[in-house]
Amino acid sequence: MGLNAPVSSVLNRLLPQNAKRNPTFKPTNLITNTILNHINTGHFRKAVSILFTTPHSFPFPIYAKLFQLCSKNLALVETRKLESHLITFCSNPYPPTFLLNRAIEGYGKCGCMEDAQDLFDEMPRRDGGSWNAMISGYAKQEGNGYSWKALLLFCEMNEVGIVGTEVTYASVLKCCGVILVVGLIRQVHGVVVKHGFVGNVILESSLVDVYGKCGIMRDMRRMFDEIEHPNEITWNVIVRRYLQMGKMRDAVIMFFKAVASVRPLNFTFRGALMACSSISALKEGCQIHGVVVKVGFEENEVILNSLIDMYTKSGGLEEGRRLFDYQPGLRNVVSWTSIVSGYALYGRLEDARGLFNVMPERNIVSWNAMLSGYIEFFQWEEALSFIYWMRITTKDVDYVTLGLILRVCSGLSDVVLGKQVHGFVYRHEFYSYDYVTNALIDMYGKCGNLGSSRNCFFEMGQLRRDKVSWNALITSYASHGLSEEALRIFEEMQWETTPSEFTFSTILAACANIFALAQGKQIHCYMLRNGYDMDVVVNGALVDMYSKCRCIEYAINIFEEAVSMNLILWNSMILGCAHNGKGRGVFELFDLMKEKGIKADHVTFQGVLRACISEGFVDLGKHYFESMSGEYCVIPRLEHYESMIELFSRTACMDELEAFVQNMPFEPTVPVLKRVIDACKEHGHSGLEEWAVECLNKRNGLTPF
Numbered sequence: 001m002g003l004n005a006p007v008s009s010v011l012n013r014l015l016p017q018n019a020k021r022n023p024t025f026k027p028t029n030l031i032t033n034t035i036l037n038h039i040n041t042g043h044f045r046k047a048v049s050i051l052f053t054t055p056h057s058f059p060f061p062i063y064a065k066l067f068q069l070c071s072k073n074l075a076l077v078e079t080r081k082l083e084s085h086l087i088t089f090c091s092n093p094y095p096p097t098f099l100l101n102r103a104i105e106g107y108g109k110c111g112c113m114e115d116a117q118d119l120f121d122e123m124p125r126r127d128g129g130s131w132n133a134m135i136s137g138y139a140k141q142e143g144n145g146y147s148w149k150a151l152l153l154f155c156e157m158n159e160v161g162i163v164g165t166e167v168t169y170a171s172v173l174k175c176c177g178v179i180l181v182v183g184l185i186r187q188v189h190g191v192v193v194k195h196g197f198v199g200n201v202i203l204e205s206s207l208v209d210v211y212g213k214c215g216i217m218r219d220m221r222r223m224f225d226e227i228e229h230p231n232e233i234t235w236n237v238i239v240r241r242y243l244q245m246g247k248m249r250d251a252v253i254m255f256f257k258a259v260a261s262v263r264p265l266n267f268t269f270r271g272a273l274m275a276c277s278s279i280s281a282l283k284e285g286c287q288i289h290g291v292v293v294k295v296g297f298e299e300n301e302v303i304l305n306s307l308i309d310m311y312t313k314s315g316g317l318e319e320g321r322r323l324f325d326y327q328p329g330l331r332n333v334v335s336w337t338s339i340v341s342g343y344a345l346y347g348r349l350e351d352a353r354g355l356f357n358v359m360p361e362r363n364i365v366s367w368n369a370m371l372s373g374y375i376e377f378f379q380w381e382e383a384l385s386f387i388y389w390m391r392i393t394t395k396d397v398d399y400v401t402l403g404l405i406l407r408v409c410s411g412l413s414d415v416v417l418g419k420q421v422h423g424f425v426y427r428h429e430f431y432s433y434d435y436v437t438n439a440l441i442d443m444y445g446k447c448g449n450l451g452s453s454r455n456c457f458f459e460m461g462q463l464r465r466d467k468v469s470w471n472a473l474i475t476s477y478a479s480h481g482l483s484e485e486a487l488r489i490f491e492e493m494q495w496e497t498t499p500s501e502f503t504f505s506t507i508l509a510a511c512a513n514i515f516a517l518a519q520g521k522q523i524h525c526y527m528l529r530n531g532y533d534m535d536v537v538v539n540g541a542l543v544d545m546y547s548k549c550r551c552i553e554y555a556i557n558i559f560e561e562a563v564s565m566n567l568i569l570w571n572s573m574i575l576g577c578a579h580n581g582k583g584r585g586v587f588e589l590f591d592l593m594k595e596k597g598i599k600a601d602h603v604t605f606q607g608v609l610r611a612c613i614s615e616g617f618v619d620l621g622k623h624y625f626e627s628m629s630g631e632y633c634v635i636p637r638l639e640h641y642e643s644m645i646e647l648f649s650r651t652a653c654m655d656e657l658e659a660f661v662q663n664m665p666f667e668p669t670v671p672v673l674k675r676v677i678d679a680c681k682e683h684g685h686s687g688l689e690e691w692a693v694e695c696l697n698k699r700n701g702l703t704p705f
Contacts, residue, residue: 039062044075052082052085067105075106105133113141131168132167138153147179204234209241212242235262249281259291269300276310337369364394371386375411380408407439410447438469445477450476450482470496473489487519508524537568543576552576574593578608621643661688
């Protein structure tokens with residue numbers, strides 16, 4: 001089989017014309033020594049040039065050394081020159097296979113697999129090293145296509161009876177980790193076992209890694225447990241894969257097991273600290289900090305940044321600041337961003353902004369962190385001002401920035417600004433990011449522009465839409481009172497994707513708004529059949545739905561069976577009882593809530609005052625109203641004043657009503673005045689009626705009509 005690759009042919013034409021006509025020419029020792037001197041002094045390109053222009057072969061070790069240097073320096077042109085010279089002058093009868101393998105390795109390192117494949121196809125003889133070089137070369141390239149080619153070569157290699165080495169299987173497993181075909185991974189695993197590579201920690205670690213990448217956590221753990229002596233790389237792999245799959249507690253547990261066996265890598269520390277940050281595991285994070293100090297990694301920049309991030313996200317803001325101040329020489333944009341983000345996360349926005357303003361360097365993550373703080377605490381005007389300053393200061397914008405800006409537009413109900421952002425998204429080709437498109441759907445929906453929200457949704461297409469897209473559209477319709485349309489969209493959603501807990505909480509609220517008991521029951525049954533997590537949000541939505549649909553018994557059962565309860569769930573039950581005329585039950589729930597140490601808020605008292613109205617308990621209503629600010633530090637809102645006025649009106653307590661209305665800390669609203677006038681007409685109180693009519697006339701006189 002001849003070696004006539006196109007590149008080699010071109011290079012052959014560049015060789016001296018009398019090269020093959022003068023087989024008796026011998027390179028002098030001077031030329032050979034010159035080449036060796038260039039190799040030893042690091043001038044390998046000069047060595048290749050001299051060799052290339054010399055019309056005779058050289059000792060094989062010189063070719064091998066030069067191929068090695070070409071691979072190390074990614075020198076594609078020099079690799080081609082060496083291959084051409086080798087083929088032309090070392091064909092006796094064929095060039096040595098091991099040198100052709102080095103040429104293939106060089107092409108693979110340089111990312112030129114076309115040349116490697118041409119050379120491999122025309123090799124007169126191949127050995128295991130040839131196959132390994134090709135498979136490894138393809139495995140080093142990025143993209144599914146190259147990985148598939150490597151796996152096809154591996155299959156051909158097995159068909160011709162060549163058994164792979166650990167290098168072969170390491171490359172094959174790396175490709176399996178790219179394409180993530182579980183069946184193929186299991187087959188490769190079987191071949192590894194069949195050929196006796198059990199006990200090779202590198203291959204076993206690769207199997208742990210590839211099972212983890214596929215999300216097959218049980219097989220990953222089983223494979224890990226079979227490794228007799230896992231090394232620090234193996235431990236790093238399993239911690240990283242647990243972290244990647246959202247198994248944060250497992251990642252932390254495996255880290256502490258690793259500490260008992262090996263000295264973990266700094267990246268293992270980083271992964272464990274990231275896991276602690278995600279689940280706010282401050283205690284475990286402090287323990288990892290102790291290990292960091294013990295092994296002498298406290299001055300490692302990567303670990304220090306991870307520690308600061310862990311403390312700021314897990315409730316240890318002051319400790320994070322202490323670390324930040326303790327090592328000023330190790331500060332970088334990551335540590336600055338972490339501490340700014342920590343202050344913003346806890347609502348200390350002035351401190352966060354002060355640090356942000358003196359940052360020596362900022363990146364887009366820093367800007368996003370500060371902007372997120374304003375958004376999380378609903379400081380919309382400050383957020384908008386910050387956005388304007390950001391656009392003046394930097395031109396950096398990423399998809400996260402645009403999503404945050406769209407949230408500001410939603411918070412301000414500024415659809416005009418939202419449309420401007422929409423135009424920016426199209427002009428700068430951010431529309432392909434699902435995160436941005438979903439934010440547009442949500443923004444238009446919250447601003448009441450449901451047509452544009454729906455248009456963005458349909459422009460995504462079925463392949464791009466996800467649960468977030470559907471949830472945003474359903475929420476848009478449900479929040480604007482279009483509950484029937486929200487239910488219809490929910491039915492369409494189930495043809496494309498599986499609803500989430502958030503979907504159900506939204507759609508149950510829609511059922512409650514239109515008293516759709518039948519649909520609400522069906523949704524409840526669907527969740528039970530399919531094993532959904534009945535968290536406090538979902539339980540609160542169920543309690544609210546059943547209460548509004550006059551099925552208070554169902555609501556009480558759900559409340560009593562709830563595994564965990566928060567203030568929202570208690571409020572849902574209290575309001576449900578009040579809505580169904582179970583006033584005495586409201587008072588019992590309120591007392592029980594107080595016993596359990598759950599502090600009431602303005603919603604709780606709204607339910608309690610409604611119960612007082614339904615039961616006609618004036619003195620008790622006055623007591624609860626007064627205790628709001630005195631005992632619970634809850635400032636009464638307009639709805640609480642309206643409830644007290646309703647209580648006095650229904651019970652004909654006209655003197656109390658007069659004193660209450662005339663001593664309110666704000667001017668009575670039109671609905672309040674109308675309710676007072678109706679009560680005076682019903683129960684008789686001319687003086688209060690005259691006062692209310694006069695106030696109403698003054699209010700009407702201020703209207704532009």
